[in-house]
Amino acid sequence: MAVALRFRGIARESPAAPAAASRLGREQDFACAAPRPGPQCWRRRGLVVRCQTAAAALLKTDDATAAHKAPHAAAGFTVVMKFGGSSVASAERMREVADLILSFPEETPVIVLSAMGKTTNNLLLAGEKAVSCGAPKASEIPELAVIRELHLRTVDELGLDTSVVSGLLDELEQLLKGVAMMKELTLRTRDYLVSFGECMSTRIFAAYINKLGKKARQYDAFDIGFITTDDFTNADILEVTYPAVAKRLHGDWMDDPAIPIVTGFLGKGCKSCAVTTLGRGGSDLTATTIGKALGLREIQVWKDVDGVLTCDPNIYANAIPVPYLTFDEAAELAYFGAQVLHPQSMRPAREGDIPVRVKNSYNRHAPGTVITKARDMSKSILTSIVLKSNVTMLDIVSTRMLGQYGFLAKVFSIFEDLGISVDCVATSEVSISLTLDPSKLWSRELIQQWQELDHVVEELEKFAVVHLLQRRSIISLIGNVQRSSLILEKAFNVLRRNGVNVQMISQGASKVNISLVVNDSEAKQCVQALHSAFFENGFMSEVEGADVPQNGALVNSNGAIYGN
Numbered sequence: 273m274a275v276a277l278r279f280r281g282i283a284r285e286s287p288a289a290p291a292a293a294s295r296l297g298r299e300q301d302f303a304c305a306a307p308r309p310g311p312q313c314w315r316r317r318g319l320v321v322r323c324q325t326a327a328a329a330l331l332k333t334d335d336a337t338a339a340h341k342a343p344h345a346a347a348g349f350t351v352v353m354k355f356g357g358s359s360v361a362s363a364e365r366m367r368e369v370a371d372l373i374l375s376f377p378e379e380t381p382v383i384v385l386s387a388m389g390k391t392t393n394n395l396l397l398a399g400e401k402a403v404s405c406g407a408p409k410a411s412e413i414p415e416l417a418v419i420r421e422l423h424l425r426t427v428d429e430l431g432l433d434t435s436v437v438s439g440l441l442d443e444l445e446q447l448l449k450g451v452a453m454m455k456e457l458t459l460r461t462r463d464y465l466v467s468f469g470e471c472m473s474t475r476i477f478a479a480y481i482n483k484l485g486k487k488a489r490q491y492d493a494f495d496i497g498f499i500t501t502d503d504f505t506n507a508d509i510l511e512v513t514y515p516a517v518a519k520r521l522h523g524d525w526m527d528d529p530a531i532p533i534v535t536g537f538l539g540k541g542c543k544s545c546a547v548t549t550l551g552r553g554g555s556d557l558t559a560t561t562i563g564k565a566l567g568l569r570e571i572q573v574w575k576d577v578d579g580v581l582t583c584d585p586n587i588y589a590n591a592i593p594v595p596y597l598t599f600d601e602a603a604e605l606a607y608f609g610a611q612v613l614h615p616q617s618m619r620p621a622r623e624g625d626i627p628v629r630v631k632n633s634y635n636r637h638a639p640g641t642v643i644t645k646a647r648d649m650s651k652s653i654l655t656s657i658v659l660k661s662n663v664t665m666l667d668i669v670s671t672r673m674l675g676q677y678g679f680l681a682k683v684f685s686i687f688e689d690l691g692i693s694v695d696c697v698a699t700s701e702v703s704i705s706l707t708l709d710p711s712k713l714w715s716r717e718l719i720q721q722w723q724e725l726d727h728v729v730e731e732l733e734k735f736a737v738v739h740l741l742q743r744r745s746i747i748s749l750i751g752n753v754q755r756s757s758l759i760l761e762k763a764f765n766v767l768r769r770n771g772v773n774v775q776m777i778s779q780g781a782s783k784v785n786i787s788l789v790v791n792d793s794e795a796k797q798c799v800q801a802l803h804s805a806f807f808e809n810g811f812m813s814e815v816e817g818a819d820v821p822q823n824g825a826l827v828n829s830n831g832a833i834y835g836n
């Protein structure tokens with residue numbers, strides 16, 4: 273629909289509006305200092321709309337969903353800032369995060385928060401203990417005491433009223449008593465249980481921002497349109513979420529502007545209408561979903577590290593920040609185990625083409641990592657090394673002769689039927705090696721895992737010889753697969769020197785990842801050795817001048833063949 277819009281009075285009300293309007297390429301009129309209009313104004317008028325922000329004008333089409341299609345303009349929101357558990361672990365941290373947010377007066381942010389510190393883990397532990405402790409003891413579960421103490425202390429130290437969290441703490445205790453009485457913790461109840469973490473952190477933080485004199489409004493994601501599948505503990509966000517969230521945040525802002533403080537990690541099941549969670553670390557996904565829904569300029573994910581690093585700093589302390597990544601690299605990195613980002617979180621950012629910036633809330637001036645659709649790969653070799661441990665690997669060899677068709681199809685249909693996700697695959701015509709995604713498999717009960725694995729093997733043995741290999745690790749080399757020969761040459765040199773035999777190699781279709789499978793017991797040492805070789809001994813700058821291979825040979829800028 274062609275719409276002629278005029279923005280009146282917005283220059284005074286919102287500095288971002290003229291820029292937003294020019295991006296939209298529509299008629300503008302900033303001259304008039306019209307009285308600040310209410311929401312009724314843009315709803316009732318004809319083609320010329322008076323409103324205080326560019327995005328309000330967009331709603332003139334009477335199609336609230338237009339807001340989520342509006343690039344960088346919705347309701348004047350410019351950025352979503354997500355703060356993880358480590359960033360809001362205490363009253364002191366909440367003060368610092370508030371100060372950080374308010375130090376960007378030019379931004380109109382939407383804030384997403386995770387639960388404070390280790391609250392999610394404590395809630396899960398409390399739930400497990402409740403199953404077996406008996407109803408009278410449920411109130412005495414130590415983790416409940418830790419959660420209660422942390423939240424009440426934080427409220428007290430921030431000078432807030434206890435009522436901000438006391439109701440939720442009582443409800444939590446009742447829930448644990450219920451679990452204790454039922455002697456059962458279903459996945460659905462588990463999601464409801466962990467939701468208390470984000471529900472409390474956001475209420476505290478919103479109350480604190482209000483106390484500072486800046487208007488903030490708390491939102492439970494499951495109440496504002498985050499609609500998900502009913503896969504409790506690992507739900508997927510559905511498409512309807514985008515327009516619904518845009519409409520709600522947008523509408524509220526138009527009625528009464530206040531910084532939205534949204535619970536990360538949570539949603540509402542489309543059929544059950546119960547609280548769902550998006551998988552551990554799911555607040556990143558909440559943030560990118562909001563970024564896409566509102567068409568924001570940037571998505572910021574604030575962590576306790578200086579960005580995405582060259583490897584997990586817990587595995588190797590010499591890890592260094594990676595300045596730029598593509599969405600594909602970041603997704604691959606997250607999927608293959610880098611805990612720093614939620615595996616699904618890049619999808620909305622990629623779809624909305626919105627840059628993601630990973631920053632350190634403890635070191636706000638560090639540049640962090642910028643993740644975008646594309647980057648200059650001409651000088652890029654290896655970006656990061658990721659380790660995924662405790663992986664199960666299957667070697668499957670067909671009992672039929674060569675030339676039999678349908679072998680691979682049969683193998684994969686078994687995994688599909690059993691709902692087991694496959695990570696890495698390497699095949700020949702009659703054999704296949706694959707690894708199973710531990711996050712999908714191991715989220716189930718231990719006994720169920722064994723039953724499922726036995727069942728897989730039983731089914732496969734009807735037409736193949738199967739070897740089940742456990743305690744394996746996948747080392748993923750994320751980088752420029754255009755330079756795979758160079759990466760593999762170096763990597764295998766290092767592994768050979770360390771006496772390590774690689775049991776499987778797989779190069780993903782994404783062209784950013786080469787995965788190597790080794791024994792769990794050797795994996796950490798391999799990552800450290802690979803990191804030293806690629807990132808610490810001048811290797812990258814040594815080969816930096818080398819261009820991407822022309823007809824297979826690697827040629828540097830002087831035309832010399834590299835690697836001989």
Ligand SMILES: Nc1ncnc2c1ncn2[C@@H]1O[C@H](COP(=O)(O)OP(=O)(O)O)[C@@H](O)[C@H]1O
Binds near residue numbers: 355576
């Ligand atoms: N490649 C990596 N780069 C950065 N951090 C990583 C990497 N791999 C694992 N991590 C871990 O991820 C942590 C940050 O992620 P997370 O705990 O989800 O943060 P938050 O709770 O603040 O969102 C870091 O403290 C670090 O220990």
Ligand SMILES: N[C@@H](CC(=O)OP(=O)(O)O)C(=O)O
Binds near residue numbers: 537
């Ligand atoms: N609190 C949830 C969700 C989350 O995203 O947390 P964090 O941002 O701290 O990783 C979890 O611990 O999984």
